[in-house]
Amino acid sequence: MKRSNRKTRSDKFPLTLHPTGQYCKKIRGHIYYFGSDRKQALESYFDQAIFLHGYNSTMQKSVNENMTLKEICDMYLKYQNTKLQANNLTARHHNDQIRSLKKLMDFLGENCRIKSISTLSLQNYKRSLQKHYGSVCRLNLHLSIMKAMFHWARKNDILKNIPNIDAISRV
Numbered sequence: 001m002k003r004s005n006r007k008t009r010s011d012k013f014p015l016t017l018h019p020t021g022q023y024c025k026k027i028r029g030h031i032y033y034f035g036s037d038r039k040q041a042l043e044s045y046f047d048q049a050i051f052l053h054g055y056n057s058t059m060q061k062s063v064n065e066n067m068t069l070k071e072i073c074d075m076y077l078k079y080q081n082t083k084l085q086a087n088n089l090t091a092r093h094h095n096d097q098i099r100s101l102k103k104l105m106d107f108l109g110e111n112c113r114i115k116s117i118s119t120l121s122l123q124n125y126k127r128s129l130q131k132h133y134g135s136v137c138r139l140n141l142h143l144s145i146m147k148a149m150f151h152w153a154r155k156n157d158i159l160k161n162i163p164n165i166d167a168i169s170r171v
Helices: 038-053 057-065 069-085 091-108 119-132 136-155
Strands: 023-027 030-033
Touching: 023 038, 030 038, 038 069, 069 091, 069 136, 091 119, 091 136, 119 136
Parallel strands: none
Antiparallel strands: 023 030
């Protein structure tokens, strides 16, 4: 009798063992790592699967229309936290993101609607950062984090229209 190498449905495990010894999964072109223990990695994957694979279309429609700055910041930080847990992001950079987005929310207001954010208000935010920071590196970090959040939201179909962040240049 010839034995088949083909896996049956019950044998399929959603994660792959990476040469580094961690279980991983490629989702939307990015590899996410979930740890080296098979059982914990599977649990971690299931905890994050809905978020990593994207939101359902009904949630997207309700979220897109009148989203506040706090909602988009929370979603972005939750996404970044999954990257932190998968060791794709340093804890220091994650803390910088939290502080930077808090500064943005303090300046524009947590309940500010995304559609009401103008280029002028973002330029005023940049000016306030310039007054506060003597270091060009810190200023550029804050601007980069803000831009990354808006680009992430548009790329993942959370927001259809984002503020004109390209008009805000780094120093």
